[in-house]
Amino acid sequence: MQTLIFRTAAPYISSLMVLFSIFVTLRGHNEPGGGFIGGLIAASAAAVYGIAYGVPAVRKALYFHPMAIAGSGLMLSALSGVFSIFHGVPLMTGIWGAFGFLGATVDIATVVTFDIGVYLVVLGSFTSIALALEEREEG
Amino acid sequence: MHQEWVTLAVLFLPFVGAILAPFLTRFLGYQAAWPLAIVPALCFLHFAGFIGAVSSGQTITGGYPWVEALDVEFSWLIDGLSLTFALLVTGIGTLIVLYAGGYLKGHPHQGRFFSFILLFMGAMQGLVVSDSFLMLFVFWELTSITSFLLIGFDHGREASRRAAIQALMVTGLGGLSLLAGLLLIWNITGANALSTLLEQGSALRDAPLYLAALLLILGGAFTKSAQFPLHFWLPNAMEAPTPVSAYLHSATMVKAGVYLLMRLNPVMGDTVAWETILPLFGGATLLVGAFLGIRQTDLKLMLAYTTVASLGLLVMLTGFGSETAIQAAVLYLVAHAMFKGALFMVAGIIDHETGTRDVRKLGGIGKAMPITFAAAVLAACSMGGLPPFAGFLAKEEIYAGLGFANGWTILLTIVAFIGNALMFALGFAVALKPFTGDKVETPKKPHEGPALLWLGPVVLAALGLIFALLSTFSHGIISTPMASAVAGEPVSVSISVIPHIGLPLLLSLLTIALGILVFMRLASARDAMASTLQAIGWGPDRGFDQAIRGIIRLSALVTNRFQNGRLEFYLTATLGLLAASILIPMIALGELPVLPDFPDLRFYEWAVFLIAGLGLAAVLWARDRLTAVVSLGIQGFAVAMLFMLFGAPDLSFTQFMVETLSVVILALVLTRLNLQPSDHRPLGQKILDVTIASLCGAGLGLLLLRVTQVPFNAGLSDFYAQYSRVIAHGRNVVNVIIVDFRGLDTLGEISVVMITGLAILALIRIATPKPSKTAAPASKSEA
Numbered sequence: 001m002q003t004l005i006f007r008t009a010a011p012y013i014s015s016l017m018v019l020f021s022i023f024v025t026l027r028g029h030n031e032p033g034g035g036f037i038g039g040l041i042a043a044s045a046a047a048v049y050g051i052a053y054g055v056p057a058v059r060k061a062l063y064f065h066p067m068a069i070a071g072s073g074l075m076l077s078a079l080s081g082v083f084s085i086f087h088g089v090p091l092m093t094g095i096w097g098a099f100g101f102l103g104a105t106v107d108i109a110t111v112v113t114f115d116i117g118v119y120l121v122v123l124g125s126f127t128s129i130a131l132a133l134e135e136r137e138e139g
Numbered sequence: 140m141h142q143e144w145v146t147l148a149v150l151f152l153p154f155v156g157a158i159l160a161p162f163l164t165r166f167l168g169y170q171a172a173w174p175l176a177i178v179p180a181l182c183f184l185h186f187a188g189f190i191g192a193v194s195s196g197q198t199i200t201g202g203y204p205w206v207e208a209l210d211v212e213f214s215w216l217i218d219g220l221s222l223t224f225a226l227l228v229t230g231i232g233t234l235i236v237l238y239a240g241g242y243l244k245g246h247p248h249q250g251r252f253f254s255f256i257l258l259f260m261g262a263m264q265g266l267v268v269s270d271s272f273l274m275l276f277v278f279w280e281l282t283s284i285t286s287f288l289l290i291g292f293d294h295g296r297e298a299s300r301r302a303a304i305q306a307l308m309v310t311g312l313g314g315l316s317l318l319a320g321l322l323l324i325w326n327i328t329g330a331n332a333l334s335t336l337l338e339q340g341s342a343l344r345d346a347p348l349y350l351a352a353l354l355l356i357l358g359g360a361f362t363k364s365a366q367f368p369l370h371f372w373l374p375n376a377m378e379a380p381t382p383v384s385a386y387l388h389s390a391t392m393v394k395a396g397v398y399l400l401m402r403l404n405p406v407m408g409d410t411v412a413w414e415t416i417l418p419l420f421g422g423a424t425l426l427v428g429a430f431l432g433i434r435q436t437d438l439k440l441m442l443a444y445t446t447v448a449s450l451g452l453l454v455m456l457t458g459f460g461s462e463t464a465i466q467a468a469v470l471y472l473v474a475h476a477m478f479k480g481a482l483f484m485v486a487g488i489i490d491h492e493t494g495t496r497d498v499r500k501l502g503g504i505g506k507a508m509p510i511t512f513a514a515a516v517l518a519a520c521s522m523g524g525l526p527p528f529a530g531f532l533a534k535e536e537i538y539a540g541l542g543f544a545n546g547w548t549i550l551l552t553i554v555a556f557i558g559n560a561l562m563f564a565l566g567f568a569v570a571l572k573p574f575t576g577d578k579v580e581t582p583k584k585p586h587e588g589p590a591l592l593w594l595g596p597v598v599l600a601a602l603g604l605i606f607a608l609l610s611t612f613s614h615g616i617i618s619t620p621m622a623s624a625v626a627g628e629p630v631s632v633s634i635s636v637i638p639h640i641g642l643p644l645l646l647s648l649l650t651i652a653l654g655i656l657v658f659m660r661l662a663s664a665r666d667a668m669a670s671t672l673q674a675i676g677w678g679p680d681r682g683f684d685q686a687i688r689g690i691i692r693l694s695a696l697v698t699n700r701f702q703n704g705r706l707e708f709y710l711t712a713t714l715g716l717l718a719a720s721i722l723i724p725m726i727a728l729g730e731l732p733v734l735p736d737f738p739d740l741r742f743y744e745w746a747v748f749l750i751a752g753l754g755l756a757a758v759l760w761a762r763d764r765l766t767a768v769v770s771l772g773i774q775g776f777a778v779a780m781l782f783m784l785f786g787a788p789d790l791s792f793t794q795f796m797v798e799t800l801s802v803v804i805l806a807l808v809l810t811r812l813n814l815q816p817s818d819h820r821p822l823g824q825k826i827l828d829v830t831i832a833s834l835c836g837a838g839l840g841l842l843l844l845r846v847t848q849v850p851f852n853a854g855l856s857d858f859y860a861q862y863s864r865v866i867a868h869g870r871n872v873v874n875v876i877i878v879d880f881r882g883l884d885t886l887g888e889i890s891v892v893m894i895t896g897l898a899i900l901a902l903i904r905i906a907t908p909k910p911s912k913t914a915a916p917a918s919k920s921e922a
Contacts, residue, residue, distance in 0.1 A: 024792075029869040032788040034877060040796035047803050067900065070893045077886055092882040094867060107868065111878045114885075118878070121889040125896030126800060132903045133807035 010052030017045035025119045035115035039122025046127045055135045066128035073120025080114040143201040149185045153261030157254045164250030172240020179232035186225045193222050194616050216270035216334045219620025224267035227476050231390045232260040234595035239382040241591030259285035263391050271332045272321040282392050283310040290379040302375040309372045313362025320355030343406045364396025364450045367424040371680040374443040381487030389446050389479035397453045405627025417458020422554040424451025429561035434668040438486040438496040445562045449475050464540035466632050469622045474529035481518035481599035488592050494582030498572050504585040505574030510593045512574045517600035519570030523563040527636035529606040538643035563654025610635045714831050721838035732844035751777035763816040772802035789873045
């Protein structure tokens with residue numbers, strides 16, 4: 001899709017979408033959102049960018065192979081779940097910690113990294129499917 | 140010394156040895172046999188340390204908790220029966236490791252072989268000392284798997300692979316049967332270990348499900364111990380290298396079934412079913428094995444069939460039900476392990492040194508191989524039941540045990556008599572024919588093998604003599620404790636090599652006479668047997684192939700019917716089944732929902748409805764497929780808006796994204812598929828599709844209505860709402876459920892997402908044939 005307006009707008013739209021997806025993922029614990037929906041938004045961003053600029057551009061922007069992103073996400077989630085064994089509590093129990101950052105207290109937990117893993121899996125899997133389909137269209 | 144952890148360590152020692160074996164072999168070559176033989180030797184010494192306690196009537200148990208939640212222990216039971224087996228397994232194992240060092244000298248995979256044989260030894264040793272049912276089963280299956288690896292060791296040859304798979308299938312199926320049997324016994328008696336089961340006496344015998352449990356257990360025992368008509372895998376397993384045949388298929392693994400029967404004799408024996416089925420199958424196996432053995436010309440196959448026959452004899456004796464028969468079974472089992480192991484190793488040496496195992500192409504090699512010859516003759520004397528060898532004691536006891544009390548026992552005695560005579564002939568055929576007579580040209584010039592080769596058979600053959608000569612001593616440490624364990628009550632074995640004048644002796648002499656007769660006329664007997672078998676034509680071995688072919692054909696039939704590669708068939712079947720599974724029970728059980736009154740809608744709610752309706756209409760009237768896909772997205776967005784309006788922002792949010800992505804991906808797929816832009820289904824197809832779609836929609840709609848009319852149990856949602864903030868530090872209940880309360884589900888789901896992604900990627904990436912070829916099937920599948 002080579003229209004001028006779309007090509008001009010696409011980088012802004014997709015970068016905003018990525019930013020928004022991260023926001024949605026991180027706030028998910030208290031407000032509507034979460035890793036799954038965040039991953040879907042990010043995957044859509046990649047799809048939009050791909051439609052405007054072609055698959056090689058997206059692959060370059062992602063740097064890693066989408067499936068590698070998905071794989072690392074799955075690993076991150078699994079490790080987050082396993083982390084609880086160091087505390088002698090059952091598998092998948094959320095472990096919470098907190099640290100001070102610029103005067104504010106930030107809670108950090110294995111459930112957050114778990115959700116980030118979900119984000120990466122969804123982003124990676126859907127992007128790789130979409131890109132593979134788009135690629136064949138061009139090829 | 141007899142601390143529990145030592146026994147535990149001994150149980151795991153062979154597995155450690157198996158890990159080390161390939162490395163040792165890389166550095167030491169075939170000489171690695173010497174250090175590796177220390178492993179089974181240590182196990183042997185450890186078990187030998189129990190002899191004193193066991194022979195004074197004690198039973199040693201021990202163990203560690205394994206799965207505490209299920210009350211399963213990793214526990215062992217060492218009494219006369221398991222001790223004898225453990226000593227056989229580890230003692231013969233030591234000799235076999237040494238023998239394999241010489242036999243496979245220079246073989247590129249000798250290290251792997253050592254590894255497999257030690258693995259097997261560990262499994263077998265674990266099997267015979269297991270107390271808990273689960274541990275027994277695990278080790279039982281492990282012997283099947285390691286036996287598969289060993290039979291298929293020479294995996295470049297098709298016959299090897301077939302034999303390995305056949306053995307695995309037969310014994311593996313038997314293992315499943317055993318598991319079911321053990322679980323059933325566990326259910327009936329509440330005992331999940333042999334020691335507790337043995338204390339219960341006749342509780343199992345009197346249970347109504349006794350027969351079912353018995354049949355299941357027999358399924359395991361008969362497959363493992365190659366009872367007719369499931370005996371065929373054992374001769375085929377002779378494809379394995381000879382050390383394997385000598386170890387697994389004569390002395391140890393195939394006896395596991397007999398072990399199991401002997402072990403359960405005190406609690407399952409002494410019933411009509413037990414005393415009918417066991418002698419029946421055992422006797423049939425004895426005759427079949429002995430007669431089929433006559434037909435063979437390959438030394439190993441001759442021995443293999445006599446092994447089948449011997450196993451039959453053992454099963455028959457175990458099931459006979461008299462104390463003397465049990466004594467006979469015990470004596471015969473020990474004697475058989477020694478002479479058969481020795482004879483197999485002799486056959487291997489002959490093969491190794493002359494290049495052939497065909498009894499017709501061998502002769503006069505005795506001068507060149509005096510030590511092997513001596514070992515062979517000693518072993519054959521024991522096998523033939525000549526005094527003063529262990530086999531003689533066993534045979535006297537067999538005839539004394541069976542007796543002539545009534546028609547049934549006379550029949551069994553005759554069966555034993557014929558079987559023994561034929562085995563006598565076969566044993567001496569293996570031990571004498573290759574060594575005596577005129578010298579025959581062999582592929583290799585025969586000469587005595589190295590010490591590694593002849594050590595095993597010489598030791599075993601000599602033991603067969605010593606066991607009988609020192610009968611008081613050997614009965615004290617082996618036979619009496621073992622027979623007592625099998626009988627379930629103290630039994631004293633006292634038979635000695637001094638012949639007692641009586642019926643058993645007479646039968647023994649007759650057996651020997653008949654055996655000599657058959658031996659003299661072996662060649663003509665073989666021809667007669669061969670032509671008889673030719674006339675029958677069919678055997679269980681061929682039946683196995685037919686069964687396997689039948690299964691493959693059936694599965695191909697089913698697969699081709701249901702996986703025919705036509706997407707429309709899959710969709711029709713899936714959706715049709717969905718509609719049926721919702722609607723049929725709902726109507727049949729009268730669970731149709733009460734249709735609610737149509738509610739008053741606000742104008743914006745009407746607007747959303749209108750959008751959804753318009754989207755649907757556009758799908759139906761769209762001229763081309765792309766428009767239809769996009770219109771479907773409109774309807775989806777309208778539903779997402781409904782979710783939003785009714786207070787489910789998370790759901791709505793996700794629905795928006797899912798709809799967007801599915802429209803994008805579907806559009807991409809459509810442009811890729813070689814489809815005509817518009818839809819040209821014939822009218823009949825259209826009507827069918829519309830019906831199924833409407834039924835699915837109506838079914839799901841009714842189901843949802845019905846669900847909302849069931850009184851709502853708020854327990855779960857209250858729990859989540861209450862504890863989401865307190866336990867999981869999150870206000871968004873939906874997300875807390877996803878990542879915390881039900882985190883394991885999510886982990887499973889994202890794994891599925893990832894795997895699906897990989898699968899789709901693979902499907903897309905499959906090299907597509909040239910367009911000219913794809914065009915035809917594509918348009919066909921669209922029709």
